[in-house]
Amino acid sequence: MVKVIFKPENIEISCEYGDNLLEVARKANVFIDAPCNGNVSCGKCKVKLIKGKVDTKKSHHIKDEEWDEGYILACNSKVIEDVEIEVPSKLSSSMNKMKIEDLSTERDKQIFEKSKKLILDNNMKFKSYVRKDYIEIDIPNLDDNISDFDRIKRHLKNNLGYTKVFCRLQMLRKIPHILRKGSFKVTITHIPRGSDRTTIVNMEAGDTTDRLYGIALDIGTTSVAACLVDLYKGELLAKASSGNAQIKYGADVINRIIYATKKDGLEKLNHAIIHETINPLLKKMCKDSGIDKDEIIAFVCAGNTTMSHLLLGVYPDYLRLEPYIPTFLRAPFIKASELELNINPETFLYIVPSVASYVGGDITAGVLSSGIWSSEENVLFIDLGTNGEIVFGNKDYLMTCACSAGPAFEGGEISCGMRAASGAVEKVEINRDTFEPILKIIGSNQPEGICGSGIIDLISEMMISGIIDRRGKINKNINSNRIRFDEHGIGEYIVAFKEDYEIEKDITITEVDIDSFIRAKGAVYSGAATLITSLGMDFSIIDKVYIAGGIGNSLDIEKSILIGLLPDIDRSKFSYIGNSSLMGCYLTLMSEDARYKLEECASSMTYVELSVYPSYMDEFVSACFLPHTNIENFPTVKNILED
Amino acid sequence: MVKVIFKPENIEISCEYGDNLLEVARKANVFIDAPCNGNVSCGKCKVKLIKGKVDTKKSHHIKDEEWDEGYILACNSKVIEDVEIEVPSKLSSSMNKMKIEDLSTERDKQIFEKSKKLILDNNMKFKSYVRKDYIEIDIPNLDDNISDFDRIKRHLKNNLGYTKVFCRLQMLRKIPHILRKGSFKVTITHIPRGSDRTTIVNMEAGDTTDRLYGIALDIGTTSVAACLVDLYKGELLAKASSGNAQIKYGADVINRIIYATKKDGLEKLNHAIIHETINPLLKKMCKDSGIDKDEIIAFVCAGNTTMSHLLLGVYPDYLRLEPYIPTFLRAPFIKASELELNINPETFLYIVPSVASYVGGDITAGVLSSGIWSSEENVLFIDLGTNGEIVFGNKDYLMTCACSAGPAFEGGEISCGMRAASGAVEKVEINRDTFEPILKIIGSNQPEGICGSGIIDLISEMMISGIIDRRGKINKNINSNRIRFDEHGIGEYIVAFKEDYEIEKDITITEVDIDSFIRAKGAVYSGAATLITSLGMDFSIIDKVYIAGGIGNSLDIEKSILIGLLPDIDRSKFSYIGNSSLMGCYLTLMSEDARYKLEECASSMTYVELSVYPSYMDEFVSACFLPHTNIENFPTVKNILED
Structure with a gap:
């Protein structure tokens, strides 16, 4: 047996000679980001060896000076003697600490009131299923x-x-x-x-009719958000969110599914979502509101199809393998005690039904709360979470598709990315002359990373200011200390110097990150385009665009269009509707009528499999450009760039 | 801490100074019979102190010579130093060892075939609910x-x-x-x-339709019997029975209920029936039949109302307290996993509904299998288990009542009593001149005790041969080494000398035992009499008498009438129908139609509360005589006695 100490938390664990360092960290419950799940392909599991030796190899993810300082990839290292390891990334530790914070903003409240009005306007009652x-x-x-x-x-x-x-x-x-x-x-x-x-x-x-409480919960691949609801008054008593603790087993659903096929993998993923994510959120909200857990007796949650499978401990691998079959779309009756959720054990859990393997209950819930089903106008609904799902339709029909956007919009697979939580850069402006950025950070003066909306701003600003070209490559002719290139010639832009903020490491965005993000936005744009084209229409038919998801409250529509994430149509048609899945869960919890509507939406949505459209691949490739290979699709952007 | 070793099993346990010896034995899972549940009133928890000292008092249950040999009452003794205790009763250890044996006799098979015929004759199908x-x-x-x-x-x-x-x-x-x-x-x-x-x-x-298995289970207060059924063929694959391991917490339902109100009492009783009784029976039957436990996916059980409550872990005390309210008569839907039963965890358990607090599902099941519900003739059904329950009726109506007979018919509260299992004396004849008995022992040459049918024979023979008078008192004028009196003048008859059988102790029946048994038979007779009188009828109206219960296959009807347990009517009207509760469970398991009939019986039975009939107490007192105070009720017995 050899001993590993993880710094700075000083977590100590014994393991066998030759054990994989990433696996040892997981056992010790030390969070090390590993989106590629240990394939030595993403380079995110970089840690610093402080003391002792490991059996490892240098890879292209480790720069020379990093190698000299002791940086190694955990997935690529075997423990062969007692070692001390520093887990350096503040981003990672922010995921690990599972910060739980209040989500309420003025915009949240407006969205909340609007969704409630939707129910009443449609002659549905606020009478819960409990x-x-x-x-x-x-x-x-x-x-x-x-x-x-x-x-x-x-x-x-x-x-x-x-x-x-x-x-x-x-x-x-x-x-x-x-x-x-x-x-x-x-x-x-x-x-x-x-x-x-x-x-x-x-x-x-006695009479306790005025004490009836429930939970609405959105289980995202990257982020999990919940609220504790007073079903008697309809009020939100507490809100909380955190990272999904499954992230340590993979950043996206495909890597999670692969991990689930390993020995005890499914059990570990199930444990991570229930015991390491949901139960801490429940505990926090009970404490904040002073409500006893046994008084919580209603529960509605939504997640993508993979998240629903992992929540229930159902083997998900056939979702991944052709012909991509889920075990269930509608979950059977389940009691809270069967999942060991920290609420009244007799609670009936309602899991929002999925539409297809890659269009989950979170989309169903989002469709409910956004009100597309009652709209006379044509609505394009885009959920920018981990992966992107798109719904197009109105009160007469609903079409949906999924695009493999990956976790970039929630900061995943971006070296400086993080979810929209305290410490995240959510807005960026770059001075056109000095290339100096002005940052807006969520709830802090110290940046820890950049969330989705910040990355959109950043790339858009870099493009407009000429730091990058339309392929996302950094202009080597700019003379600025904000721009540098490594020994392989890969460029990066420094968003925040460590000295300026007293942080551990510079926050930078690399050409690799930009490339990842361009592919993500390209997947979404081409998905929307293919979906609408498949109906024989084009973007001009759209009356409204709802953007939902964990991308952050500060999403800048103009800049999203500039980079080609969103179509170049009238800006007044766009609105950001926040976590529409959580809101849909709230409505489902509060109103049995809304629940019936939700189930109707799930059954009536037509799923379009993009991969069977030969044009989709061409669309995608064309969209992997800023804003698009065909600039004519973005006339206003064309004008700006020509200026 | 002090140490107690229980012989002959050499079970060692540590306990606190001053702990009650009976409780220490229970903790060590050493069975010591204690029907009065530690009140120093029954004297059954007699053990022998071999080594060391305890803090105890002599009671009238301990004879002088026994006291000298080290006999003490466990319930009345505190452990104050390391001791060795011998648990002497072979009866007790036979309960403890939970002998599991095959019940199949020719009579069983006949009853089985007859019950199956009943279903078919009534146009019901053998199609299970599973x-x-x-x-x-x-x-x-x-x-x-x-x-x-x-x-x-x-x-x-x-x-x-x-x-x-x-x-x-x-x-x-x-x-x-x-x-x-x-x-x-x-x-x-x-x-x-x-x-x-x-x-x-x-x-x-694949196709496994020919492998469908279920369990029928009768949970008696004293004995538990089960069979493993091939639902595809209708065959019995295995049968098993044992004592109810709850006996260590009290012999009858009242003492069990009282124990359930103590700290952890309900949990212990629930554990005793599930983990110490039913699961070992299931395991045995699986082994005997070669059926995997996961293939058992149907389960029907019946027990009295208290047993049903304890099986489900439902607090039973309001059954005991006026106005005697059960929590349920019909159990809700329960899965095998909720009770940790050793069968397929997803099995739906069907618990036969009870009729009232003291007429349980075992009676409902007995009514089903005996076919009273389809009988044109008037049937008196008597279940001689622990307590006696009586049903009277025909296809048009069913009346039922319960009598507090206690466990005597299953050998409980009788010093030499045991249940009808291997080693039990089931038949006795006494030579009129020599007073020597001839014994018939179940499956053995060595008697361990006497079961219900044996006690009926014994008391009847003692009466006829003049050993006892009609009050049950032993004639002091008989000169026989089979008869002896203790220092308090209490007489006993030696059924088996230890020297004759190489057993540990003489098997005797005392005047106290006889008195207990007379009260038990008096309760049943007076119950039946009151039930029929309450309808304005008398015993002459009866066309058939069915005797069910754990009294043993060798029940002698003539002798039962001689002692006044059964009414003195035409002998051809009587039949012993064995464990009618288990048979009813079998039918319920095999036939959904039979299950509907069973539920109809449970709902339609009219419960008669004997205690509200002022005449019942008088009837009972009159019946506490051999055969009855009013010998005119027993004309044939009168003739015999006059001979």
Whole structure:
């Protein structure tokens, strides 16, 4: 056995001689970003060897001076003696620490109110699928000695019209105690189906009808966001978000799926999402709001199809292999206790149904909350999360497709990328003469990295100021200390000097990063273009564009068009609608009518498989340019560039 | 800490200074019979102190010579130093060892065939509530890429007409693997409700429709019996029975309920029935039959209302306290995994519904298998288990009541009593001149104790031969080494001298035992009399008497009438129908039609509360005599006694 100490947290772990350093870190629960999942291809798992020796090889991801300082790739190193390793990336540790923060902004609140209005405008009621009723039951005596459960059933039949009443074992065990604690005056929490059947999931002594709480949860590949809802008043009591702890097993769904096929991989991924991500968020929100976890008895969550499979511990590999078959789109009935979620164990979990292997419940939920299903106008809905999903339609039809955009919009696979959380650069302007940037950082003076909206700004500004050309290559003729090239000739632009902010390392964007991002934006643009073309239309048909996803509140539409992420149409047609998946979960939680609408949307959406369109590949290649190979598609951008 | 060693098994356990010896034995899982549950009232927890000292007191249960030999009551002793304790009773250890034996006799087989005929004669089908279907599903491709679960649903809708198909999480997790293992040719195990809905509980690759297995289980207060059934062929593959391991916490339901109210009491009782009783029986039957536990996917069990509560871990104390309210009569839906039963975890458990607090599912099941519900004639059904339950009726009506007979018919609370298992004296004849007995022992040459049928024989023979008078007191004028009196003047008859059989101790029946048994038989007789009187009838109305329960196959009807357990009517009207509860479970398992009939019986039975009949107490007191205070009720017995 040899010993590894991970700095700066001083986490110590013993392992076998020859163990892979990345695997050892995972075992020790030390987060090291490894989007390529240990293939020595992405170079993100760079760590610094402080003490001792490892069996490793230099790769092109390690610069000469880094090599001299002790930098190695964890995935490429075997532990052969006691070592001390420094995990240097602040980005990584920010993921690891799972910062949980309040999401409320003025824009969030507006979106929230607008979504609520949508429900009411469509004559749907705010009545949840979970109900509470206070009942005063006849007290038993020798002449009326039916069983406790039969007594409850009799009362519910005579007073609320339910002729079939069910409960489960754990609930049954509570009945004799609670009935007598409340002197047969109790509040039942139940889930009706139709007008005549219901299932009791909780019972409390006395009248507690004003205390009914639920969770809305959006499970993104990169970020997870949740809110704790007062179902009685409709208010949000707490909000929280964090990185998805599965990231340590791969940045995108494909790498996660591959990890799930390894020994214990599925269990580890399931553990990461439940015990390392969701339960800490639940705990935080319970603490913030002062609500006991057992009082939370409603739960709606949405995620892409892979996330839903991993949440339930269902083997996902057939999603990845042709012909790309999910095990389920609609999850069966599941109790919170079956997933060990930290809420009332009897809670019925509602998992928003997916549409296809690569169009998940998060899109269904987003379609619900964005109201496309009730729109007279033609709406293009773009979810810029990890991967990009697109919906186009109106109240008469809904078409959807998925593009392999990867995690770039949430800062993934970008060396300086991070999700839109505290410390993220969300806006960038570059002085056209000095090439000096002005940064806007979320909730901090010290930048830790750049989120999606910041990267869009940055690339757009670099293009306009001439730092990069339309291929994304850095102009070697610019004389600025912000621009430098490594020994392989790969250029980078320094967004933040470490000296200026007292940070550990310069924050830079490299040509490799820009190339990744161009491919991501190209995938989205070409996806939207193919979807609309497949209907025999073009972008001029669009009345509205809704942008959703974890790209960040500061998304700049103009700059997104400049780089060719979004089509060059009237700017007033665009709106950023935030985390529409979370909002859809909230509506589903609050309104059974909304839930029916959600299910209708899931069933009625037509999935378009882009890969069967021969034109899609051509579109994609053309879109991998700033803003596009065919500049005529972007007339306003053309004008700006010509200026 | 002090140390206790229990002989002869040499079980060693550490405990605190001053701990109660009975509790220490329970912790060590050493069985010491304690029907009174530690009140120093029954004297059954007699053990022998071999080494060391305890803090104890002599009680009237300990004879002088026993005291000198080191006998103490465990419930009355505190451990104050390291001791060695001998647990002497072979009876107790026979309970502890949980002998599991085959129950098949010729009579069993006849009863089995008769019950099957009953179902067919009433136009009911042998089609279980659990079904298997082999299906060949379309293989997915890029043009037909719906999810695995949707694919199964589509197939079942198109081919078997089920429009609503459900499954649960554990089942869902199996789907992708099994579908592909079987190349989309699989066998589903499912539980239909009506013609359009079904729930899939298992899936196997290939065609396994001929392998469908279930368990029928009777949970008695004293004995537990089970059979493993081939649902495809209807055959019994294995049978097993054992004592109920809860006995260490009390012999009857009242003492068990009291124990359940103590700290961790309910958990211990639940553990005893599931992990110490049922699971060993299941394991034994799987081994005997070569069936894998995961192939057992149907389960029907019956027990009295208290046993049902304890099986499910539901607090039973309100059954005991006025107004005697059960938490449930019909159990909710429960999966095998929720009770940790050693069968397929997805099995739906069917627990036969109870009728009232003291008329349980075992009686409902007995009514089903005995066929009273289809009888033109008036049937009196008597279950002689722990307590006695009585049903009277025919196809038009069913009346039922419970009598507090205690566990005497299964050998409980009788010093030499044991259940009808190997080593039990099941038949006794006593020579009228020599007072020497002739014993018939179940499956052995060495007697270990006497079962219910043996005690009936013994008391009847003692009465006829003049050893006891009609009050059950031993004649002091008989000169026989079989009869002796202790220092308190309490007489006993020696059934088996230890020297004759090379056993540890004489097997004797005392006046105290006889008194207990007379009260038990008095409770049953007076219960039956009151039930029939309450309908304005008398015993002459009876066309048939069915005797069920664990009293033993060798029940002698003539002798039962002689002692006044059964009414003095035409002997040809009587039949012993064995474990009618287990048989009812078998029918319920095999036939969904029979299950509907069972539920109809449970709902339609009218419960008569004996305690509200003022005449019942008088009837009981009169019946506590051999055969009865009013000998005119027993004309044939009167003639015999006068001879």
